[in-house]
Amino acid sequence: MSLGLLKNSEEWDKWVENNPQARYVYLSGYLRAVEETFSLPLFPLIYREHQTIKAIFPAFLTRNLCGERILVSLPFSEYGGPLGEDEKGKLIETLEEIVKNLKVKYVEIHGGIGIKKTEKYKRVPICSRCTLNLHGKNLEEIYLSLDRSVKKNLRKAKNWGLKIERLSRIPLPAFTSLYLISHKRLGSPPLPLEFFEKLNDYLSSRIRCVLITFKGKPISLLLGWSVGITLHITHILSHHHYWFTRANDIAHWEMIKWAWEEGKKIFDFGPARYEGQTRYKKKWGTKFYPYFYFYYPPGISKSPPLPQKGIWKLLGNTWRYTIPLKLTPVLGKVIRPRLGI
Numbered sequence: 001m002s003l004g005l006l007k008n009s010e011e012w013d014k015w016v017e018n019n020p021q022a023r024y025v026y027l028s029g030y031l032r033a034v035e036e037t038f039s040l041p042l043f044p045l046i047y048r049e050h051q052t053i054k055a056i057f058p059a060f061l062t063r064n065l066c067g068e069r070i071l072v073s074l075p076f077s078e079y080g081g082p083l084g085e086d087e088k089g090k091l092i093e094t095l096e097e098i099v100k101n102l103k104v105k106y107v108e109i110h111g112g113i114g115i116k117k118t119e120k121y122k123r124v125p126i127c128s129r130c131t132l133n134l135h136g137k138n139l140e141e142i143y144l145s146l147d148r149s150v151k152k153n154l155r156k157a158k159n160w161g162l163k164i165e166r167l168s169r170i171p172l173p174a175f176t177s178l179y180l181i182s183h184k185r186l187g188s189p190p191l192p193l194e195f196f197e198k199l200n201d202y203l204s205s206r207i208r209c210v211l212i213t214f215k216g217k218p219i220s221l222l223l224g225w226s227v228g229i230t231l232h233i234t235h236i237l238s239h240h241h242y243w244f245t246r247a248n249d250i251a252h253w254e255m256i257k258w259a260w261e262e263g264k265k266i267f268d269f270g271p272a273r274y275e276g277q278t279r280y281k282k283k284w285g286t287k288f289y290p291y292f293y294f295y296y297p298p299g300i301s302k303s304p305p306l307p308q309k310g311i312w313k314l315l316g317n318t319w320r321y322t323i324p325l326k327l328t329p330v331l332g333k334v335i336r337p338r339l340g341i
Helices: 009-017 028-038 090-101 139-144 148-160 172-186 193-202 240-245 247-261 275-282 310-322 325-339
Strands: 042-049 052-063 069-073 106-111 122-133 163-167 207-214 217-227 230-238 266-272 287-296
Touching: 009 028, 009 052, 028 042, 028 052, 028 193, 042 090, 052 090, 069 090, 090 106, 090 287, 122 275, 139 247, 148 247, 163 247, 172 193, 172 217, 172 230, 172 310, 172 325, 207 240, 207 247, 217 240, 217 247, 230 240, 230 247, 240 247, 247 266, 266 275
Parallel strands: 069 106, 230 266
Antiparallel strands: 042 052, 052 069, 106 287, 122 266, 122 287, 163 207, 207 217, 217 230
């Protein structure tokens, strides 16, 4: 077992690239961006056998809204937790030591798709996540699997003269505008924009971005990440005044084509946290799986924030309807690090 800084990020990233369950948040570039933007200590657990990496478990030390010290794997993302083969349970043993030595209240794991032995954790159901299987299919087969309404929208969108661009960097001016508008509409504080600047710097080879413009104005942007056999989309941003163009559907179809052209086997739509998301993602021929948060130790009395329920719904509505747009990036920089989501 080794624990420390990522002295050999190339070795780490190569291992992540070859793990079928890995997503971009496991890459050293993402971990570095979080570490530098939010000044959070990183604990990249690595289990080796005969000098070969067998499993990893990256986590960050932070504080929750109550000020308690916690470990999160991984903050500001949909996924995290251990990846790989750790039959001897060495990772969880080291995790127990860290929790004890650092006086950590609990460990929070997002998604945990690499967790095989769930009895070591408290498992809390959140929603569903969904993926589109591209393996062994030609593009026509994928198109035919789409819902009738999606095909209709794609045909309609062609009439509006939309410009479609594939980009390998996040176009920050267009992204910033659409990001702030979209997050205010969703009632969600935005992440600091310098975080995305660092992702541009450290993960440019992984970025897959589709930008849609209408009469020279950016109206939709879909951001995704290429790792191994998977293309994982994380941000669909749009201006609601232009939804009539069906630009969001065009952006998704363009990204699916891009993934297929690169030989990806899985197109990951991520979690569907509320009914509207579920309906939309289901139309793309996706398959749904349970999505969980995991907590350690398993006896901890802890529930994650659910944006559509209780106090979190009230806070979301307050953000949506009362916070001026110009203030959202300032307040978001303070609030989001404590949420860790």
